[in-house]
Amino acid sequence: MTAGSARPPRSWRALAAIAALGLVATLAFAGLGAWQVERRAWKLGLIARTSERLAAAPVPVPGPAEWGRVTRAHDEYRRVSLSGRYIGTARALVTASTEDGPGFWAMTPLREDRGFVVLVNRGFVASASQGPAPTGKVRVLGLLRITEPGGDMLRSNDPAAGRWYSRDVAAIVAVHHLDRVAPFFVDADAAPNPGGWPKGGLTVVTFVNNHLVYAITWFALMMMAAGATAFGLRFEWHGRARR
Numbered sequence: 001m002t003a004g005s006a007r008p009p010r011s012w013r014a015l016a017a018i019a020a021l022g023l024v025a026t027l028a029f030a031g032l033g034a035w036q037v038e039r040r041a042w043k044l045g046l047i048a049r050t051s052e053r054l055a056a057a058p059v060p061v062p063g064p065a066e067w068g069r070v071t072r073a074h075d076e077y078r079r080v081s082l083s084g085r086y087i088g089t090a091r092a093l094v095t096a097s098t099e100d101g102p103g104f105w106a107m108t109p110l111r112e113d114r115g116f117v118v119l120v121n122r123g124f125v126a127s128a129s130q131g132p133a134p135t136g137k138v139r140v141l142g143l144l145r146i147t148e149p150g151g152d153m154l155r156s157n158d159p160a161a162g163r164w165y166s167r168d169v170a171a172i173v174a175v176h177h178l179d180r181v182a183p184f185f186v187d188a189d190a191a192p193n194p195g196g197w198p199k200g201g202l203t204v205v206t207f208v209n210n211h212l213v214y215a216i217t218w219f220a221l222m223m224m225a226a227g228a229t230a231f232g233l234r235f236e237w238h239g240r241a242r243r
Helices: 012-055 064-069 169-175 211-242
Strands: 079-086 092-098 101-112 117-125 137-146 181-188
Touching: 012 211, 064 181, 079 117, 092 117, 117 137, 117 169, 169 181
Parallel strands: 117 181
Antiparallel strands: 079 101, 079 137, 092 101, 101 117, 137 181
């Protein structure tokens, strides 16, 4: 081909491949944008539900007759109260990272006055020796939380070795052979404990909501992909017409 000569037109197969790739990219970006719109609606609902529950007065922690109806959507972050005695010998320390640095959640089962057991996250301790459970009767106010089975994203719980990376209610109580245990746990509030440990009230109840920004980004990429594909195909079509 000599300098200045026209480039030969692309084959119909090449044009079809360009159109297909452009369509796939456009649909993929559109799908991601729609997913972020759905996520935004879910996050706004979560924020509204959580705010409403945090503002409500505490209610007695659900008993065995209600456990089958406890769900994340309906009950998580609900303020609850319970009274009883801690089973201090059954404490489990779950790896935690907070504004106070690395440490553990002090997960301690409490034998409620009504006869069943509730696992209570008494709060954060910086070392395993801090914050032993009191031996007398206690009243706990806190937030109902849903169990976290298995471990975290990178590590699995190792019950035999006593290494815990998530607050897995069933696994923790199974190690200590406890029965009539609620399938959820309670995050204790910020009421001070003797000696200052554990430090309660650290439940994260604020949620980042950047989904609108993400949705706009994906939809902008969708329009760019669609526009680039249409421009390329139109350019090729007019090039063929001129030839």
